[in-house]
Amino acid sequence: MIAVEGLVKSYHATRVLHGIDHAQQKGEAVVLIGPSGCGKSTFLRCLNQLEIADAGRITIDGVSIQGGRAPRSSEEREQQRQLRLRTGMVFQSFNLFPHLTVLQNVTEAPTVVQKVPLAEAETFARELLAKVGLEEKAQFYPAQLSGGQQQRVAIARALAMRPQVMLFDEPTSALDPELREEVLRVMRQLAEEGMTMMVVTHEMQFARDMADRVLFFDAGRVAEAGPPDQIFSNPQNERTREFLRCAGTR
Amino acid sequence: MSNAWRSSRVTIFLLLSLAAAPPTWAADHLQQIKASGTLLWGADAEGGAPYVYPDPQQPEKLIGFEVDLAEALAAKLGVRAKMVQNQWDQLIPALDRGNFDIILNGLELTEENQQHIAMSRPYFVYAQQIVTRKSDAGPTDLAGLARKSVGVLSYSVAERLVKELPGVDLRSYPGNVESLRDLKAGRVQAVVLDLPIALHYAKPEADLKFSGAPFAQGYYAIGVPTGDTTLMLALNAALVELTEDHTLERIYRKYGLWDERQLALKDYRTESAAPARAIPASQGWGKQLNFLLHGALTTVELSVLGMALAVVVGLGVVLVRLYGGVPLRWVAQAYVEVIRGTPLLIQLFLIYYGLPQIGIRLNPFLAGVLGLGLNYAASEAENYRAGIQSVPSGQTEAAMALGMSRWQSLQHIVLPQAFRVVIPPVTNDFIAMFKDSSIVSVITMVELTKAYGMLAMSTYNFIGLGLITAGIYFGLSYPASLFANWLERKLQYDRR
Numbered sequence: 001m002i003a004v005e006g007l008v009k010s011y012h013a014t015r016v017l018h019g020i021d022h023a024q025q026k027g028e029a030v031v032l033i034g035p036s037g038c039g040k041s042t043f044l045r046c047l048n049q050l051e052i053a054d055a056g057r058i059t060i061d062g063v064s065i066q067g068g069r070a071p072r073s074s075e076e077r078e079q080q081r082q083l084r085l086r087t088g089m090v091f092q093s094f095n096l097f098p099h100l101t102v103l104q105n106v107t108e109a110p111t112v113v114q115k116v117p118l119a120e121a122e123t124f125a126r127e128l129l130a131k132v133g134l135e136e137k138a139q140f141y142p143a144q145l146s147g148g149q150q151q152r153v154a155i156a157r158a159l160a161m162r163p164q165v166m167l168f169d170e171p172t173s174a175l176d177p178e179l180r181e182e183v184l185r186v187m188r189q190l191a192e193e194g195m196t197m198m199v200v201t202h203e204m205q206f207a208r209d210m211a212d213r214v215l216f217f218d219a220g221r222v223a224e225a226g227p228p229d230q231i232f233s234n235p236q237n238e239r240t241r242e243f244l245r246c247a248g249t250r
Numbered sequence: 251m252s253n254a255w256r257s258s259r260v261t262i263f264l265l266l267s268l269a270a271a272p273p274t275w276a277a278d279h280l281q282q283i284k285a286s287g288t289l290l291w292g293a294d295a296e297g298g299a300p301y302v303y304p305d306p307q308q309p310e311k312l313i314g315f316e317v318d319l320a321e322a323l324a325a326k327l328g329v330r331a332k333m334v335q336n337q338w339d340q341l342i343p344a345l346d347r348g349n350f351d352i353i354l355n356g357l358e359l360t361e362e363n364q365q366h367i368a369m370s371r372p373y374f375v376y377a378q379q380i381v382t383r384k385s386d387a388g389p390t391d392l393a394g395l396a397r398k399s400v401g402v403l404s405y406s407v408a409e410r411l412v413k414e415l416p417g418v419d420l421r422s423y424p425g426n427v428e429s430l431r432d433l434k435a436g437r438v439q440a441v442v443l444d445l446p447i448a449l450h451y452a453k454p455e456a457d458l459k460f461s462g463a464p465f466a467q468g469y470y471a472i473g474v475p476t477g478d479t480t481l482m483l484a485l486n487a488a489l490v491e492l493t494e495d496h497t498l499e500r501i502y503r504k505y506g507l508w509d510e511r512q513l514a515l516k517d518y519r520t521e522s523a524a525p526a527r528a529i530p531a532s533q534g535w536g537k538q539l540n541f542l543l544h545g546a547l548t549t550v551e552l553s554v555l556g557m558a559l560a561v562v563v564g565l566g567v568v569l570v571r572l573y574g575g576v577p578l579r580w581v582a583q584a585y586v587e588v589i590r591g592t593p594l595l596i597q598l599f600l601i602y603y604g605l606p607q608i609g610i611r612l613n614p615f616l617a618g619v620l621g622l623g624l625n626y627a628a629s630e631a632e633n634y635r636a637g638i639q640s641v642p643s644g645q646t647e648a649a650m651a652l653g654m655s656r657w658q659s660l661q662h663i664v665l666p667q668a669f670r671v672v673i674p675p676v677t678n679d680f681i682a683m684f685k686d687s688s689i690v691s692v693i694t695m696v697e698l699t700k701a702y703g704m705l706a707m708s709t710y711n712f713i714g715l716g717l718i719t720a721g722i723y724f725g726l727s728y729p730a731s732l733f734a735n736w737l738e739r740k741l742q743y744d745r746r
Contacts, residue, residue, distance in 0.1 A: 050647055077655075085653045095648035099666050099743050109652035112662050141743045154648075161652055 001026040001196050002047070002165060007056035007067065009042055016042050018220040019056065024213075026164075027194040031207040031228075034217030035243055040200045043217070044167050047198070048087040049080050061086045061164040085113075088158030092170040094150045096142040102129065102153050103138040106160045114161070121160070128156040132186050148179030152186055166190065168199040204247055208232050216240045280327075280480040283351055289324040289331050292345060292473075293355035294338035298426045300450040300505045301356050302333065315446075318501045319373060319492075320354050326488035339405055339707065342366050345473055352485070353473030356444070358407060360468075362710055368476050370485045371518055372469030373498065375511040378408050379448040381441045382461040383433060389440060390462030401429035401441040401694070405707050408442035411466060413704065421614065421694035422704075426451050428603065433458065435606055437613075446507050453506075467511065469518075538705050538715070545701025546722045552618050552687045552697060557680050559623025564630025571631065572638060573656070582631070589628035594689055597621050602693040618690035626679055633675040637668035670741040677734035681727040698722060 002024040009017040016039045024030055032040040045051040053067030063082045071077045097105050106125035110116040129135045132152035142150055151171055172180040184206050191197055191210050207214055207228060214231040216224040224237040235241045283289055293302045295312055302314040324331035334350040341353045359369050382388030389395050397417035402408040404422040413420055421438055423429040429441045430452055445464050452458050474482045492498050493516050502508040571582035598621040641664045649659030688699035702719040706712045
């Protein structure tokens with residue numbers, strides 16, 4: 001489902017990704033952990049083209065993009081759009097559209113981008129809102145919701161585009177501990193339904209429970225990768241051990 | 251005569267100065283003048299030829315028939331004449347304040363003027379002259395000007411006469427030359443001028459002609475502070491002498507102004523002369539209010555259309571500036587900087603008087619809308635830019651991640667959020683435009699401020715009409731602010 005080869009990304013003179021390779025099966029849930037600034041968020045943002053990689057190739061569900069420069073021709077732009085349509089993104093700061101109701105947040109992209117008729121989009125949106133437990137908040141504005149509720153709407157909004165892959169960029173970092181669980185519950189449910197997921201997080205318990213595979217990022221490289229049992233119980237890499245010790249999971 | 255350059259400041263200044271108490275003149279004012287050896291006479295050199303104007307050969311020197319007359323009068327009093335420059339429509343209050351000893355500048359001998367100052371016996375008999383293109387049959391009398399487009403000088407007798415004609419398209423010009431230029435260019439069908447102005451400016455033009463005989467005869471007289479009897483007597487005596495020794499005739503012949511009408515000056519008797527009326531003012535409150543409301547309608551039309559243009563053009567400018575390619579981006583930025591950095595007045599002059607030289611001839615209304623709209627577009631573009639940049643970048647990222655194109659995210663996500671942010675500054679500009687639109691009177695539009703000025707100049711009811719006019723402006727702008735407040739509240743989606 002996902003294939004990444006030799007992904008390189010620099011900001012000015014600083015190289016933040018040193019040639020990442022990654023392959024992921026359909027239905028697999030991969031969790032990315034690692035210290036701040038290690039490049040895991042940048043990696044995720046490269047996958048849906050919010051950042052343009054300097055080199056390397058990304059293939060998602062058969063759509064392939066070569067890094068190097070921003071798309072210029074209309075074919076290149078269409079490629080980029082196709083890649084984005086196959087991925088759903090959930091941000092740390094939710095980024096809900098504050099001028100739209102919860103329902104409109106979920107229906108906006110399907111109606112604008114895919115020209116889905118509004119009634120159809122709304123039916124599906126209500127299904128998704130029910131799934132994340134917010135059906136009764138459909139007519140509320142984002143500012144009237146708690147952080148956890150907002151993040152659940154953001155998940156519904158991403159799902160409304162029927163993506164093949166869901167990308168989560170620290171989805172619970174901006175939330176109080178008691179609100180995190182409601183978001184994590186929704187993510188667990190998604191994983192159980194077989195959604196292909198890539199999650200950047202500091203939630204070690206979540207990683208341990210849910211991940212099919214854990215990637216430990218350090219200084220722009222995948223320092224260690226493997227099933228959660230191996231990473232958390234028997235890390236091979238010194239940096240992984242140190243990180244997990246500090247994260248208090250061992 | 252008529253003043254040349256007027257501005258809305260003028261009437262406000264006049265209004266303020268009327269509130270000040272005039273100084274009382276000592277009986278020996280004449281003695282003071284003689285002791286100082288100088289007769290100070292107030293006039294406006296911008297009023298133009300042939301009254302008082304800069305010598306084309308020697309621009310620092312003033313010439314004109316009134317310059318010669320002032321010198322001749324001063325000589326009779328045994329003193330020298332010294333001109334004091336003063337905006338024409340502020341001459342009377344300036345005399346009240348004692349800025350100069352007399353007014354000698356085409357001041358009409360009318361009852362209205364005599365309510366504020368004393369006036370000497372007349373020194374010139376003026377009349378109105380219709381000027382048309384030589385090729386046109388053209389109207390030959392005042393009534394024939396009805397339902398025609400007629401150029402006049404702002405705040406002149408002609409303006410007051412023509413304004414009363416049914417269905418007339420009145421165009422008031424700030425200077426002597428512009429109305430004749432528009433006549434030649436076919437923008438107006440006729441121009442009505444004081445005869446001396448017509449003789450000086452229109453007569454030499456090969457393609458223009460005097461149409462019909464001069465009409466609406468009246469007198470120019472010297473303005474003297476009320477109660478200053480000795481000075482008045484001395485001036486009247488001097489004028490009689492100047493008439494009888496043909497000095498006046500000599501001066502008027504020198505400027506090509508002499509005609510048989512001036513013979514009436516000799517026989518003028520203050521007591522026998524019918525009190526000059528001559529100036530038809532719109533009589534009655536109903537008629538005056540109606541005239542003001544008509545001006546207000548023009549103000550509303552100008553502002554609403556101007557703002558609509560500004561809002562649309564400003565959006566185009568800001569989108570090009572923020573998202574356009576490099577050369578276009580520079581063009582948009584240059585537009586904003588140039589428009590912001592140059593006066594609206596100059597922009598209007600260029601649009602109205604400049605564009606015809608490259609073949610684009612706009613009527614005053616369109617030119618006004620265009621001038622206001624293009625000017626305000628620059629500040630709307632800046633308002634929008636601030637609004638767009640106030641939307642967090644996460645919004646665009648979220649939209650892009652959902653597969654929206656740049657344009658879709660702008661249209662559906664960024665602009666609706668920016669919209670609410672720009673409501674207060676845009677409303678502010680809209681209200682400012684209501685007031686700024688008065689500047690469009692320089693390209694002959696009669697809007698609210700100009701309508702007020704015309705009424706006030708003919709009725710001298712500066713305060714009453716001023717309060718009503720201010721009230722109308724307020725009545726127009728306040729609902730706009732209420733609407734903006736309501737809209738802003740309605741869009742407060744982020745209030746918890």
